[in-house]
Amino acid sequence: MAIEENEFINIRLEKLAGIREMGIAPYPPHTPERLPVEVLRTTGETEDVLSTSGRIMAKRKHGKTVFCDITDPTGRIQLFINKKNLDEESWELLGKMDLGDIIWVSGALFVTRTGELSVRVGTLLLLAKAARPMPVVKTDADGEVHDSVSDPDFIYRHRCIDLMLNETSKSRFIARSRIISAIRNYLDSDDFLEVETPVLQQIYGGAAADPFVSHYNSMDEDCYLRIATELYLKRLVAGGIHRVYEIGKDFRNEGVDRTHSPEFTQLELYEAWTDYNGMMTRFEDIVQAAAGAAGVGPVVQFAGHEIDLTPPFKRVPFVPALHEKSGKNLFDWDAARLSALAAELGLGDDIKDRPALLDKLFDHYVTPGLIQPSFVVDYPVELSPLAKQKDDDPRITERFEAFIAGLELANAFSEQNDPIYQREILEKQATGSEYRSGVADEEFLYALEVGMPPSGGLGIGVDRLVMVLTDAMSIRDTILFPYLRREQ
RNA sequence: GCGCUCCUGGCUCAAUUGGCAGAGCAACGGACUCUUAAUCCGUGGGUUCCGGGUUCAAGUCCCGGGGGGCGUACCA
Numbered sequence: 157m158a159i160e161e162n163e164f165i166n167i168r169l170e171k172l173a174g175i176r177e178m179g180i181a182p183y184p185p186h187t188p189e190r191l192p193v194e195v196l197r198t199t200g201e202t203e204d205v206l207s208t209s210g211r212i213m214a215k216r217k218h219g220k221t222v223f224c225d226i227t228d229p230t231g232r233i234q235l236f237i238n239k240k241n242l243d244e245e246s247w248e249l250l251g252k253m254d255l256g257d258i259i260w261v262s263g264a265l266f267v268t269r270t271g272e273l274s275v276r277v278g279t280l281l282l283l284a285k286a287a288r289p290m291p292v293v294k295t296d297a298d299g300e301v302h303d304s305v306s307d308p309d310f311i312y313r314h315r316c317i318d319l320m321l322n323e324t325s326k327s328r329f330i331a332r333s334r335i336i337s338a339i340r341n342y343l344d345s346d347d348f349l350e351v352e353t354p355v356l357q358q359i360y361g362g363a364a365a366d367p368f369v370s371h372y373n374s375m376d377e378d379c380y381l382r383i384a385t386e387l388y389l390k391r392l393v394a395g396g397i398h399r400v401y402e403i404g405k406d407f408r409n410e411g412v413d414r415t416h417s418p419e420f421t422q423l424e425l426y427e428a429w430t431d432y433n434g435m436m437t438r439f440e441d442i443v444q445a446a447a448g449a450a451g452v453g454p455v456v457q458f459a460g461h462e463i464d465l466t467p468p469f470k471r472v473p474f475v476p477a478l479h480e481k482s483g484k485n486l487f488d489w490d491a492a493r494l495s496a497l498a499a500e501l502g503l504g505d506d507i508k509d510r511p512a513l514l515d516k517l518f519d520h521y522v523t524p525g526l527i528q529p530s531f532v533v534d535y536p537v538e539l540s541p542l543a544k545q546k547d548d549d550p551r552i553t554e555r556f557e558a559f560i561a562g563l564e565l566a567n568a569f570s571e572q573n574d575p576i577y578q579r580e581i582l583e584k585q586a587t588g589s590e591y592r593s594g595v596a597d598e599e600f601l602y603a604l605e606v607g608m609p610p611s612g613g614l615g616i617g618v619d620r621l622v623m624v625l626t627d628a629m630s631i632r633d634t635i636l637f638p639y640l641r642r643e644q
Numbered sequence: 645g646c647g648c649u650c651c652u653g654g655c656u657c658a659a660u661u662g663g664c665a666g667a668g669c670a671a672c673g674g675a676c677u678c679u680u681a682a683u684c685c686g687u688g689g690g691u692u693c694c695g696g697g698u699u700c701a702a703g704u705c706c707c708g709g710g711g712g713g714c715g716u717a718c719c720a
Contacts, residue, residue, distance in 0.1 A: 163689060164654055164671065218683090219676040238677065255670080269678045291655040292670055294681045305655065309712050364720045383719095410719040411645080504717080511720070539720050567720090585720095641711065 164289045171252040172285050180249060182285040188260055194230035196265060200273060207262035208233065208275070209283060211320075212255055214292075222250060223274075226259065235261055236274040246280045256286030293321050308630075312638055325633070328626040331450040332634060335622055336403060338449030339423060339442055348399040348425060353388035355381060355405070359597045361582075362386030362542070365408035367591060368418075380591070381407035385424045386542065386613065387600040390571060393611050394603035398428035403618065414630045415563060418639050421618040428609040431544075431570035432554045435614040436531055439558055439566050440467035442616065443529070450625040458624045459561045461527050469529040474518065474536065475552065481521035486514065487536070511538030526559040541581045543569030558616075560624050568614040575604035 175182045190209045199206065210226035210233075220239040225232055239247050241263070253259065260281040268274050291305050304321065305311060311318040311325070319326045340350065358377070360367045362384030372379050385402045392400045403423045412418060423442075427434060447453030447465055454466045475487045486494060494513035498504060503516050514536055526532070533556040537545055543553035554570035572578050582596035622634040632638040 162654070167671070214680070216679050216682050217676085218679060221677040221679080223679050223682085225680075234680075236678075240677085268680095270680075272678090272680070274678090289654055289670070292681095293655090294669065301656090307655090307712080310655090366719080408719060411717070413716090414714090416719065506717095515720075535720085541720065 165287060168254060168285070168287050168289070171254065172287065175249065175252050175282065175285065178245065178248065180245075180282060182282055184281075184283060187283060188281065190260060192230040193226070193228045193233045196233055196275065197231055197273065199265060201267055202265050205262050205264060205278065206275070207260065207279075209258065209260040212253060212257050212259060214294075215253075215255060226261070234268075234272050234274040235277050236266070236268065237277045237280065241276060241278050242280060249282060250280060253282065254286060254289070255292055256288075256290045257282065258284040258286070290317055291321065308632075309640070312632060312640055315636055328622070328628060328633065329636060331626050332622045334449040335446040335625065336421075336618065338445045339403065339618075342442060342445040343399075343401050343425065346399070348401050348427075349397055351389070351392060351397070351400055351402055352404070353382075353385050353402055355407075357382050359592065359595060360384075361597050361600065363406075363408070365410050368407050368409050369591070383408050384615070385422070386615070387597050389424055389426050390608060390611070390613070391600060391603040393426045393428055393571075394606055394608040398609070398611075399426075401425035412639070415620065415623075417619065417631050417635055420631070420635070423616040423618055424613065426571070426611055426613045428611045430612045431610065432533070432556055432568050432612050435568035435612040436469070436471075436556065438612075438614055439531075439568070439616065440469060443467075443621070446621055447625055450622075452625055456625060457627050459563075459627070459629065461561050463560055463624065464528055469531055469558070470526075472522070472526065472530050472532045473534050474532055475534065477522050477532070478514070478518050481525070482517065486517055509538075511536055515539055523559060524562050527561050529558065529560050531556040531558055540569060541585060542572050542578075544572050544574075563620055563624065564617070565620050565624070566614060566616045568612065571608070571611045571613045573604055573608040573610060575601055578604055 172182055187209060188207060190207045193208055193210060196206055196208055208226075208228070210228035212224050213227050213232065214223075214225040216223040222237040224235040224237060226235060237250060242250070260283050261275055261277045261279065263276040263278040266274060266276055293301065293304050295301050305317055311322070319329070344350065356370070356372070356379045358379055360380040360383050362382075363386070365383045367380040367383050370379050370381065371377070383406055385404065385406070389400055389402060401423060403421065405419050406422045407419050408416075409418065410416060425438065427438070443465055444453070444467070447456065454464060456463050456465060478487065479485050484497075486497075489497075491508060491510040491513060494510060494517065495508060498507055498513055498516055501517075501520060503520055507513050507516060518532075522532070534546065534552045535543070535555045535557075537543075537551055537553050540553040540555045543555040546552045546554055556566075556568050557564050558566035558568075572581075579596065579601050582601065586592040586596040619631050619634045622628065623631060626634070628634050
């Protein structure tokens with residue numbers, strides 16, 4: 157496919173041809189020595205000839221003088237380009253330069269009459285001609301912004317433009333990377349080992365979502381993209397790697413919304429000799445480290461709330477909280493009664509099983525009130541097939557989910573390590589699934605049979621953590637290249 | 645998946661009840677040696693997402709399709 161035809165691109169392609177005719181390479185392979193824009197800025201006025209390079213973001217022509225603003229990742233600086241300071245050829249080249257072009261300049265630094273530090277350009281080189289125009293963002297005297305690119309579809313499809321023009325977006329992605337580094341640093345320095353487990357799986361597990369199905373040609377068998385890393389990581393705990401984690405993509409073949417993406421980044425960590433209480437501390441620590449890396453906290457703005465990230469986070473026991481908020485002892489109700497209540501509340505009349513109903517009602521009564529960081533603890537056993545039951549009440553498991561502003565950020569348990577009990581649960585789950593063809597993950601069960609020490613496990617939605625720490629209202633704003641429908 | 649809603653030059657947005665498709669920025673030509681939304685003079689640019697329909701007349705109303713946004717459902 158050839159480059160798109162439009163008036164603006166054609167004009168630039170003509171200029172490009174003109175530049176080639178002048179014998180100038182519009183895409184030279186090397187950049188001459190340069191200093192970051194920021195260094196020029198801090199240097200200030202000097203007769204020394206300094207060099208830098210960047211993208212032309214503004215061009216103001218005044219006959220024989222042209223002012224340009226160029227930017228690099230460290231900042232913006234004005235160029236003062238006067239015909240008498242340039243050779244003939246460079247002046248002609250300047251005429252063929254457009255907003256968006258990437259150039260190299262050198263010259264002394266001086267302050268203009270209006271007080272702007274500028275490069276008095278003596279040498280001008282083209283490093284890369286922009287063939288496509290980019291939207292020009294300008295702020296007028298009234299502070300009104302012209303041409304900011306706000307169409308979400310445009311931003312997601314052309315993230316390069318978004319990063320160039322929207323400072324919030326750029327700093328959010330920088331924060332994201334720093335958050336992930338900080339998590340690694342925290343865990344590595346506490347003797348956790350980072351591992352990589354399979355993305356392509358023959359039997360998927362560790363969560364309840366539908367998988368993406370693929371096919372391995374040379375073995376002629378179907379396989380799945382992982383929906384969680386849980387079952388592999390626990391096999392490693394059984395094998396003696398007692399502090400282990402993985403940060404990676406999970407894939408879930410479910411709907412997309414503000415808080416769900418079909419591929420998303422999850423941290424899962426497992427730690428022997430501890431339980432879900434230990435995981436609460438880990439979560440609190442990780443949030444602290446992440447906030448520090450993002451340059452925010454202890455109080456952050458998110459979704460219109462002031463969120464105080466100072467630990468310890470609130471503990472909200474599932475059954476009592478549901479009782480309190482609903483005014484009814486719902487945990488003792490049977491499925492039929494719960495179903496009737498759900499229908500009455502407009503939560504749908506198609507839900508039949510008790511655990512799903514309890515979860516639904518909890519979401520209705522309790523979750524919206526969980527604005528400050530909270531751990532919902534001690535879930536009904538039916539909702540938590542991989543968690544250990546409490547000593548004093550087998551109907552309840554040692555499990556928590558972490559919420560901030562109603563958003564679920566983490567899920568953790570005291571890990572189930574009873575191989576007999578776990579087998580029952582997984583075999584039941586396997587026969588109830590359209591993809592599992594009745595097969596449970598025997599290798600995982602094998603590991604439990606060999607023996608896994610009592611352990612805590614924690615899964616954190618990294619994209620969602622980034623949302624909270626950078627005040628993003630959509631998970632797509634935290635993912636550089638979110639999945640979008642094919643353009644027609 | 646369902647509901648509501650939006651789609652107009654490159655970008656951001658106008659267009660009364662259905663009545664000649666416009667503006668700012670960007671672009672092109674010209675003037676201009678300290679500007680910063682530079683300014684001034686001039687010019688071009690539209691299958692109004694696509695396909696049907698109603699009408700003397702459709703950006704606007706109706707039907708179908710595509711894409712987006714929001715909500716909702718699924719996601720232990």
